[in-house]
Amino acid sequence: MKALKIATFNINGIRSRLPALLAWLAREQPDIVCLQELKAADQQFPREALEAAGYGCLYQGQPSWNGVAILARDSEPLEVRRGLPGMEDDQQSRYLEAAVQGVLVGCLYLPNGNPQPGPKFEYKLRWFECLIKHAQALHGSSHPTVLAGDFNVVPTDLDIYNPRSWLKDALLQPESRACFEQLLAQGWVDAVRHLYPEQRIYTFWDYFRNHWARNAGLRIDHLLLNPDLAPYLKRAGVDAWVRNEAKASDHAPVWIELGRRRQQR
Structure with missing residues (x-):
């Protein structure tokens, strides 16, 4: 296994936050990045700027809402699929899958589901069920695989x-949490929680009611590793400093480091 740093980051508008994204990439130098909530059509994606920074890009944009992308440092992501099986009628850009530096990467932006109950929550659960089915196939593929992104679920x-x-809130509903548990029951490893089983770690701080200053956060951005990849997990963390920058996203990047050799637990 090649030593890799893999990150996921809900950028919440890539055009307005491009300088912040480039600054983070330059400072932290992740090898693979999954981005969510681009809020930009494909023709508005800043490919040239990211390529100048040393990153190959694969993206599926959408005007004003949603959108996902996979970045690879000094390489090009090889597209595997766009959208989830069973969601062929879905008009929202929420799932992108690629082979990157020996790892199969599933970048996802799971529906928020609010307000609930209602059509948006039903859509969230339908999307989640399709993810669970696809994840089962990926889990059994014997390829090192990571599912990374904004799951819009607070697990516990x-x-x-x-x-x-x-x-x-839809993020805490029993149905949402049960779906996340179904994923873990397949054998996926929640990387951050695996390394920090009892620590309060947040990845999202709402803009309202002074959540950042009070550290009133939620952990909704996750990296799930299949059994072929999990043994190489070395470190994990959150670049919370990004959330403190001017005009920051309400999320901070979450990352893992994979070692060349299997780690002893």
Whole structure:
């Protein structure tokens, strides 16, 4: 296995936050990056700027909303698929899959689902069920695989500053959490929680009510590793400094480092 640093980052508007993205890439130098919520059509994606920074790009944009991309340092992502099986009628750009430097990468932006109950929550659960089915096939493929992105799920109460204020939110509903548990039951490893089983770690701080300053956060950005990749997990973390920059996304990048050899647990 090649030593790699893989990150996921909900950029929340790539055009307005391109300088921040480039600054983060220059400072942290991840090898593979999954981006979500581009909020830009394909023709507006800043490919030239990212290529000048040393990153090959694969992207599926959408005007104003959604959009996902996979970046690879000093290489080109090889596209495997766009969209999930079973969601062929879906008009939203939420899933992109590519082979990158020996790893199969699934970049996803799972639907938020609010308000719930209602059509948006039903769409979230339908999308989640299709992800679970596809993930089962990926899990059994024997290829080192990571599912990385904004899952819009707070897995447990340890992953949120205070669940009482969010009890009606789609991110905490029992159905949402049950779907995430189904993924883990397949054998996927939640990288951050695996290395930090009891630590409160957040990846998202809402713009409202001073959430960042109070560290009132949620952990909704995840990297799930299949059994062929999980043994190489070495380190994981959140680049929270990015959230403190001017005009920051409400998310911070989450990353893992993979070693060349299997790690002893």
